[in-house]
Amino acid sequence: MTEPVIRVVGLGKSYETAAGLFPALKGVDLEVRPGEFIAIMGPSGSGKSTFMNLLGCLDTPTSGDYFLAGQNVAHMDKDALAVLRNRTLGFVFQGFNLLPRMSLQDNVALPLVYSGADKETRRAAAREMLDKVGLGKYAESLPSRISGGQQQRVAIARALVNKPHLILADEPTGNLDSHTSEEIMTLFSELNREGITVVLVTHEPDIAAHARRQVRFLDGHIVSDHLTEAVPA
Amino acid sequence: MMLKAMLGEAWLAMGANRLRTALTMLGMVIGVGAVVIMMAIGQGAQYAVQQTISTMGSNLFIVLSGSFTASGVRSGSAGGPTLNVADGEAIAELEGVVNVAPTHQGRRQLVYGSQNWSANVVGTTPEYLEARAWTIASGAAFGDSDVRSATRVALIGKTTAQNLFGDEDPVGKTMRIQQNPFIVIGVLGSKGQNLDGNDQDDTVIIPLSTAQRKVFGTPFLGSVRMIMVQAESAESMQRTMDNVTSLLRQRHRLREGMPDDFFMRNLSAAAESEAETTRTMSILLGAIASISLLVGGIGIMNIMLVSVTERTREIGIRMAIGARQKDILTQFLLEAVMISFAGCLLGLVLGLGVALAINAFTGMVIVISGSAALVAFAVAATVGIFFGWYPARKAARLDPIEALRYQ
Numbered sequence: 215m216t217e218p219v220i221r222v223v224g225l226g227k228s229y230e231t232a233a234g235l236f237p238a239l240k241g242v243d244l245e246v247r248p249g250e251f252i253a254i255m256g257p258s259g260s261g262k263s264t265f266m267n268l269l270g271c272l273d274t275p276t277s278g279d280y281f282l283a284g285q286n287v288a289h290m291d292k293d294a295l296a297v298l299r300n301r302t303l304g305f306v307f308q309g310f311n312l313l314p315r316m317s318l319q320d321n322v323a324l325p326l327v328y329s330g331a332d333k334e335t336r337r338a339a340a341r342e343m344l345d346k347v348g349l350g351k352y353a354e355s356l357p358s359r360i361s362g363g364q365q366q367r368v369a370i371a372r373a374l375v376n377k378p379h380l381i382l383a384d385e386p387t388g389n390l391d392s393h394t395s396e397e398i399m400t401l402f403s404e405l406n407r408e409g410i411t412v413v414l415v416t417h418e419p420d421i422a423a424h425a426r427r428q429v430r431f432l433d434g435h436i437v438s439d440h441l442t443e444a445v446p447a
Numbered sequence: 448m449m450l451k452a453m454l455g456e457a458w459l460a461m462g463a464n465r466l467r468t469a470l471t472m473l474g475m476v477i478g479v480g481a482v483v484i485m486m487a488i489g490q491g492a493q494y495a496v497q498q499t500i501s502t503m504g505s506n507l508f509i510v511l512s513g514s515f516t517a518s519g520v521r522s523g524s525a526g527g528p529t530l531n532v533a534d535g536e537a538i539a540e541l542e543g544v545v546n547v548a549p550t551h552q553g554r555r556q557l558v559y560g561s562q563n564w565s566a567n568v569v570g571t572t573p574e575y576l577e578a579r580a581w582t583i584a585s586g587a588a589f590g591d592s593d594v595r596s597a598t599r600v601a602l603i604g605k606t607t608a609q610n611l612f613g614d615e616d617p618v619g620k621t622m623r624i625q626q627n628p629f630i631v632i633g634v635l636g637s638k639g640q641n642l643d644g645n646d647q648d649d650t651v652i653i654p655l656s657t658a659q660r661k662v663f664g665t666p667f668l669g670s671v672r673m674i675m676v677q678a679e680s681a682e683s684m685q686r687t688m689d690n691v692t693s694l695l696r697q698r699h700r701l702r703e704g705m706p707d708d709f710f711m712r713n714l715s716a717a718a719e720s721e722a723e724t725t726r727t728m729s730i731l732l733g734a735i736a737s738i739s740l741l742v743g744g745i746g747i748m749n750i751m752l753v754s755v756t757e758r759t760r761e762i763g764i765r766m767a768i769g770a771r772q773k774d775i776l777t778q779f780l781l782e783a784v785m786i787s788f789a790g791c792l793l794g795l796v797l798g799l800g801v802a803l804a805i806n807a808f809t810g811m812v813i814v815i816s817g818s819a820a821l822v823a824f825a826v827a828a829t830v831g832i833f834f835g836w837y838p839a840r841k842a843a844r845l846d847p848i849e850a851l852r853y854q
Binding site for chain 1: 451452459460463760761763764765766767768769770771772773774847848851
């Protein structure tokens with residue numbers, strides 16, 4: 215057995231609300247092995263987004279442990295988490311989250327700026343990733359000049375630019391039509407075949423069908439965890 | 448994150464809202480410009496006063512002979528014959544006294560050829576020239592031997608020379624003061640106006656003994672109306688004056704309780720207070736100008752706070768892809784410093800331009816010092832960091848999830 219990319223043990227997260235402490239996540243255990251393609255499903259309020267934020271090192275749990283590539287990150291400080299977000303994983307958002315004033319190339323290169331790469335390295339890596347998602351010819355354009363599906367491809371290129379082993383995607387097709395969604399999912403499948411571990415959150419069953427394992431959340435617990443039939447590639 | 452990439456980003460952010468950046472900068476431009484102009488004017492005024500003071504001679508006071516009363520008529524100061532040359536010699540022995548010059552002066556009519564002119568005639572000793580910081584423009588000064596033998600020689604000021612001799616070289620010429628012929632042996636260097644606006648160059652200086660015998664006359668041999676004393680330093684001034692008072696009381700055999708038979712006046716005090724006034728004015732001008740610099744700084748802080756709020760989502764995105772707190776802090780701080788620096792640079796140019804224009808159009812003396820510019824620059828950088836710090840820290844402390852959710 216290989217070392218899991220993600221191993222969470224008894225992970226819990228509570229929020230302070232006006233009505234008192236609200237437990238969004240109530241002790242979740244999960245292991246993700248390298249090369250897996252997992253869809254996390256569940257209705258809104260089931261705790262899947264909270265779980266995703268914890269996996270993405272954007273937030274810290276109130277209880278339990280989270281081992282990312284063997285490291286326990288549950289008690290790391292903000293800057294250490296920032297370094298993990300920068301190097302170890304790539305995050306893809308529902309709303310693309312590109313910086314509107316920067317060219318696509320600069321957007322893709324931005325994580326490299328924070329990891330201290332020099333200008334030439336940044337340019338070359340950004341070009342390579344844009345070519346990989348098929349948008350190399352738009353490198354100098356601004357995000358507003360391309361379609362939503364293309365913007366999401368750029369966001370994926372940005373997530374890939376520091377060569378992480380893990381891609382986390384929070385409803386990556388939520389803002390896209392079904393045809394474009396299909397293209398994006400195909401891209402994720404291709405990346406997964408190259409060996410990158412993909413964890414995505416969705417509430418659409420046909421999107422989740424692209425994954426090889428489905429984990430279902432309800433009321434802060436995992437209620438089901440099973441492998442799906444292989445999708446024809 | 449690398450500084451070069453950050454500078455590029457700060458530049459991009461500044462360019463994203465040009466009008467706003469320009470207006471924010473304008474606050475700094477006006478602030479720095481005002482400081483530069485005010486400092487140039489203030490230092491110019493100080494310089495002008497110092498110039499005047501330096502022509503007067505420094506740390507001077509005069510001892511005047513006391514008044515006398517005849518048939519109920521009081522003569523006023525320097526009316527009575529209570530001071531004499533020996534008093535002057537005794538004062539010269541005191542510690543802390545640099546120069547002592549007994550003088551006797553008054554307006555007299557001068558005649559040369561067909562020209563005549565009224566000027567202030569001063570009979571004194573060579574020490575006077577030193578105490579009053581007179582220079583000799585051409586010819587030579589008279590010496591102690593001239594005073595001893597009461598020679599009829601004269602030094603004349605620029606204005607007197609022009610009015611009496613016109614284009615001729617006065618040195619070696621003979622002019623008359625009250626029918627007595629005097630040989631002009633030198634022309635004094637120019638001093639310009641004193642603080643009262645009197646022309647200091649309209650003067651004739653002759654040996655004391657000659658003045659007393661031929662020009663003014665004395666009630667008693669050796670008596671003088673006035674003794675000019677130069678003290679070592681401004682600090683020793685009061686002490687020296689006190690020493691002179693007790694010395695003269697002793698020499699004049701005045702008992703306890705009897706009033707002084709002489710008067711004393713501090714000539715430098717007026718000049719010092721004038722200098723003090725301009726110094727105060729200069730500081731005041733600078734202080735008022737600094738307030739506009741402060742207002743400019745607050746403008747930067749205001750805009751940076753707005754910018755942080757507007758760009759909350761951008762901050763969230765940057766954090767999500769790996770920006771550390773210090774990366775965000777540096778980015779916003781750099782923006783604030785760049786705005787204040789650019790504003791400062793423009794303000795310096797504006798300030799210098801206006802100061803030079805003031806000089807060109809009004810003739811007001813201005814002094815532009817490198818240190819003033821340096822101070823303005825340092826202040827601008829400090830203002831940028833100080834007022835940029837709070838908004839930048841606010842940005843850096845944002846929670847990435849909250850920031851990403853911000854619409």
